[in-house]
Amino acid sequence: MSPRHWIVAILVGAWLPCAAMGTTFSAGIENSRWLLSDSIFACTLTHPVPGYGEAVFHHRAGESLRFFLQPVRNPMRAGQAALVIEQPAWKAGKSVDDLGYVRVEGDHSRPVELSSGTSERLLASLRDGRMPTFTRRARQSNRPVRVRLNHINYRSPHQSFRRCQTQLLPVNYDQVQRTVVLFDLDRSELSADAKERLGEVALYVNADDRVKQVYVDGHTDSIGTPLRNRELSKARAEAVAGYLKDQGVGDDKLVTRFHGDRYPVAGVETPGPRHRRATVRLEREKDESDAEPVVTQAKRDDIVVVD
Structure with a gap:
């Protein structure tokens, strides 16, 4: 039997009494x-999945939506898992949406991770009262393992x-x-691109009170005299710091320094635009509020076994 036919047989059997042998992890x-x-x-x-771990939709600021499975211990073998959108049991017999295969990483804390587009499809299917289901062979046998997301109590969250x-x-x-702003030769004026990037820095600093210091360091390349380079690096640092202050960053958070040509970009030997810069570095209190989630629960005695 081909891998594709094996998956189809399992999915059809899942709706029959005494369904195909295997283990299904799903909340009731x-x-x-x-x-x-x-x-x-x-x-x-x-979404806590009893006996398995968690299914997680995670959208971090500045990034795309992601979905991943996060088991306490991965029961699936590495390879390709079938992903389908099933109808609830009371709609048995209606069509199943086949989303194809997704990669399962065997020894990984998140063995299944989906692209933003597929993650959006899962969100929409749950909203419509359907159930995304992942099916893959078990690690130690050829019996199928299914992880199913339940749409019950989903709408309000x-x-x-x-x-x-x-x-x-x-x-x-x-x-x-860490943000780098580049300057033209012998100039300290901010470009439109630099202002846009510094605007994003200021927006973040103003929103996150964990940021305690903003270090601004001005630099030049080795063209020019040491005195001129020191003055130019100071002007560049002050231009950046001044713009950040104009965008609402408190003066008490800003630390401005200037170095002339003493600290060239590592690995760049010749004078050039990469050395004509100011760097902005944020220092923040350690906090996990925007860190990615970790699995918090899984009850082994809630496993739903189909045999």
């Missing part, structure tokens, strides 16, 4: 939950998740933690 009507964590930094919608998405910042900390 009585324990289906969707948990929302929301902020301007990240939106996370988590889904609406809140969508609202959260509209309020996300356009950038995240990693994207603005």
